Amino acid sequence: MRRNVDVDADAPSELVSTRPEGNSPVTQGSALRLHIPEARFRPGDKPDFGYLNLPKVGDTPCPPIDAAAASLRDLAYGMVRVLDDDGTARGPWAPKLDPETLLKALRAMLLTRAFDDRMFQAQRQGKTPFYMKCTGEEAAAIGQAFALNRDDMCFATYRQQGILIARDWPILDMMAQIYANSLDRLKGRQMPVLYSARDAGYFTQSGNLGTQLPQAVGWAMASAYKRDTKIASGWIGEGASAEGDFHHALTFASVYRAPVILNLVNNQWAISSAQSVAGGDEATFASRAIGYGIPGVRVDGNDLLAVYAVSRWAAERARSNHGPTLIEHFTYRAAAHSTSDDPSRYRSGDEYERWPLGDPIARLKTHLIAQDQWDEARHAALASEVEGQVDDANKQAQRLGVHGGGPYHDPATMFEDVFKEMPWNLREQQAELAALMSRKP
């Protein structure tokens, strides 16, 4: 196990204490040490997650939704866990979800994973320049999506594709964006996976990290201003929580008691930087909320029941004008950051196998089997069904075009939507490009 690096090249040989005129002692001669956090495990290390000190499943009390934030401090340092290793739901947070809903959530997770696998493969085949999987993190997005109303607006990052899938958004539409083909509603403008789906309550994704969080707060403030009933759900990763936007969002959410759920997905890794580089070793990310007077709740992000329960609690709190909640989804990024990096270069190969909170799909499956609602054969059939669904959609999407075969939209459209009405300079540039293209042999 690696230790944090303390730069200590010239440690002092002795410390000299003096007592200046009538005041307290002052230590002199001690050279300062710069602390540089490091990942606990790097390639070649044997990962051991014993240091996590996970609380027992079912042990965390579930307070009423109108509890004062100051009384909820422990939730930010502990962890809400519902499913135990045998698949039994335990404790006061265990939600009363009917088996049909749980099977829908299971299906959404399986579909998300199959979608990810297929799109990853499409990138390796050169059919899209880029892709990002959410493997291992499906329960965070999907558990929350099931706890929200469909018209609650989600301000997601690139790893919450599960929200769209949980809301039955057509995967063909998502693939069209990834391939930038003729069906792409974003007209080939956005990098793959940066979706926008207003009708699914899914805000246009930014490639800049963190910017969407204060926007979620503003959307929630607007909803409250209009005496609407919809709430907002904002998402950020633990890495980007170091951006000012995270603190802007917490400040405004707190000051105006915005009806918003602020979700921080702590998947342990920001590309190659461990969560300690974002300050995770000094305090939990959920505890950032405490100074703002907002409840911070850490939840087992690989436990769909726990995510659902905590999300539901936060949503009800927001809907009844008790303000925002910060949820830290404690999970693990099982795949690479994106198709552009190779995690074996920076993290231990078997880290995910040793991750103590397991795989969210396997855990929900175990729960359903333990409840006599499910079995291996049906699970295999469902997995195969969603793979077929993905393959069918993919064939359809690829017929409409893939990356490199286009452009599938008239290049003249690139000048549209900069402003509502096109100004003269864009009209001129549009004409200039059209004239050039008409001369092309």
Place this chain on the structure above:
Amino acid sequence: MTAMNMVQALNSAMDVMLARDANVLVFGEDVGFFGGVFRVTDGLQQRYGETRVFDAPISEGGQIGVAIGMGAYGLRPVVECQFADYIYPAFDQLVSEAARLRYRSGGEFNAPITVRSPYGGGIFGGQTHSQSPEGLFSHVCGLKTVIPSNPYDAKGLLIAAIEDDDPVLFFEPKRLYAGPFDGHYERPAQTWAKHPLGEVPSGHYAIPLGCAATVRAGEALTILAYGTMVHVALAAAAETGVDAEILDLRTIVPLDIEAITASVEKTGRCLIVHEATRTSGFGAELSALVQERCFYHLEAPILRVTGWDTPYPREFEWEYFPGPLRVGAAIRKIMAA
């Protein structure tokens, strides 16, 4: 018509819009109870209540980020950034977010927000209360930038900005709040009371964005100006006795290119003046446009009179400020060419 200074005219614009449209709300530092450090939102909270006009944390990045979310919901937030010099913490939200929502979402979302900000020098604010950052924003596609020069325009342009479905930066030359200022700092301060453009309708009217105003017709040369520099240009023209045509651009994005080319083609000479620093300033864009479009009509090189390429130095306010002396010298130079 009512006599108004620029502060009252801007206040009236927000008053009119708050009354007309329940989706308009106003927030920023000190804008609520106190009515703003320059009094531009004076009385609005009392009239429209605390949910429509309220104080915001000192967090420009947060204010603009929140405004974008409100705009995406369907509101028309008007944010006051207390000084243009303070706008930089919001730069990412303006450049990467507000400016691009419509484009990146294929028109699904937009950010109909207005960011008002007192701007420019002339009040001994030094480098953190005097800047003119319009060129940083005119370079960003998707943002509109407005800079009024008088109370009548200020009200009509602010109403147009609030009604606009795209994000608008609205820079208010703070030296013009109380009266026109032609750069003659040594003379007694003027008020808007006797100025024809200090007569402002009390109701609703909008001045379309992208329309320059010819504030002085002339034949000898064209001066392109906006904000405070419009008044400096007028003074310089009067003092040199040169028959200058002075265009008040009013908005730099969108830009009234037709008015500019028509004037320069007529006069054959062009001077560009702005208070912002010179290098990569908006004057560089204007100069390039005039050169590209009017080259064969030009009888002299295009010149720029601008703030020097230094931070705004408090003790050298009048050596820094591009006043009528410098503008007059440039006029003479162009006419001698």
